[in-house]
Amino acid sequence: MNSLDLPKAPEATRVVVAMSGGVDSSVVAALLKREGYDVVGITLQLYDHGAATHRRGACCAGQDIHDARRAAETLGIPHYVLDYEDRFREAVIDRFAESYLQGETPIPCVECNRSIKFRDLLATARDLGADALATGHYVASRRRPDGGRALYRALDPSRDQSYFLYATTPEQLAFLRFPLGERPKDETRALAREFGLSVADKPDSQDICFVPQGRYQDVIARLRPDAVRPGEIVHRDGRVLGRHDGIIGFTVGQRRGLKLSIGEPLYVLRLEPDAARVVVGPREALATSRLRLADLNWLGDAAPAGLGDIPVAVRVRSTREPRPATLSVDPATGGVEISLLAAEDGVSPGQACAIYADDGPRARVLGGGTILRVEDARRAAA
Structure with a gap:
């Protein structure tokens, strides 16, 4: 097995790297190139905000495409820019707007990973004859005894992005690789300088990528002015x-x-x-102790339906650590309910709920779903 856990020599292994133009994905491409893999870089054109995107903290913008292309040139790897604007608007932006108009608080990064990067881009990677699709996400993927792969929290807890990747399917995990999951962020930046990448000190993206000024209300009002x-x-x-x-x-x-x-x-x-x-x-x-989930994606070894109350840990926001809870699935209706051992504040329908095997720093990701309904702590205790 090579370093990507594939039964080929690196030079015979084609890897497509999703290059966002940031330091993380650029270092992934550099590491794989140094190890001798046949590396192809792909950057997605998801939208066009013009000059507004050339500011600190924005992502996926024209400047980022330029940075990705420059990194590929430095590394000497082929690089392609694919126009995914139409599918991104339909799968992510339109759904985001509709969710807000329904009084929800959506997490568009989850939908982007689910519908664009790990579905459409993954299919493109296969069309290019790739053996794997690698990204710069801070999350770990390891082989299980049964031959499948499982998802785990990253080594660096301050960078862990598993909350946004709970919707990854087992079939996708088999093809995906996350080379930074076992590295701290400061090491990634040091490697970028070692490789001579111009993005070594580029700030991390912080905003929702299609909201250039951080005002999502303006985006929704422009898309659905009649609904406000x-x-x-x-x-x-x-x-x-x-x-x-x-x-x-x-x-x-x-x-x-x-x-x-x-x-x-x-x-x-x-x-x-x-x-x-x-x-x-x-x-x-605001205290919430019970959550009803929709669209459960399960990555555990056994299906949860009919198993009764399963001890788990859940994360209801990316900035919060996993908290102990129990998961139950109604075998008749398929309804998924999370009971929190300690109430959480500010939980809203539309948010993501990531589910872990425990609340440890390297816990396995068991899946997750979209919060459909919340119940306040006092009603739940009655």
Whole structure:
């Protein structure tokens, strides 16, 4: 087996590298090239924001395509730019807008990985005769005793991206490789300097890539201007406290920007799209102890249906560590429910819920789903 766990010599192994123009994927291409693999770089043109994308913290922009091309030239590998704008708009941007209009808080990076990178790009890699598709994600993939591959949290917990990759299927995992999963970020930047890559000190992307100024409301209003309606801001006890210009300006857990003054701190508790209503209340009302999931993707060894309560750990936001919970699947309906051992604040429908075998730093990813419904801690305890 070679270093990618494939039964070929490196020089006989073609690897497509998804090159975003950042330091991580550029180093992946450089490492594989140095090991003698037949490396092909591919960059996806996902959208065009013009000059607005040439700013710190933005990703997937015209400048990034230029940086990816320059890295490929430095390494001496072929590089292709593929126009995926139409499929990205349909699969990611349109769904993102629709989800917000339904009062949800979507995570578009999950859908991009699921629908674009690990479906469409993976198919393109196969068409090119590749034996594997490698990316710069910080997540680990290892062979299981049964010959399949499993997903694990990255070595560097501050960089771990497993939350965004829970929707990867077993078939995709068999073809995917993540060479940075066992490396700390500072080592990646040191390698970039060693390879002479111009992106060695390039800042990491932080924004949603198709929201160049960090204002997703503007994107949604442009895509669906007819669907943005003003409405009331209502206290959970029924009092009307004010009005708003559209629920797309609010997210569950939000405190700032409510423009209310009633002598107590208020937080957005939920959004009611049919009535165009924003419901607010005290912080303690944000506590959630039960989640209902949709679109479960399972990566465990045995299907969870019918196994009763399964001890797991879950992550409801990328910035939070996995927390102990139990998972149960109704064998009759297929409904998936997560019961949290300790309540979480600010959980919203539309968010991703990644499921792990435990809450350890190198835990295995068992899958995840989209949060369909939340239940506050007091109702769950009743």
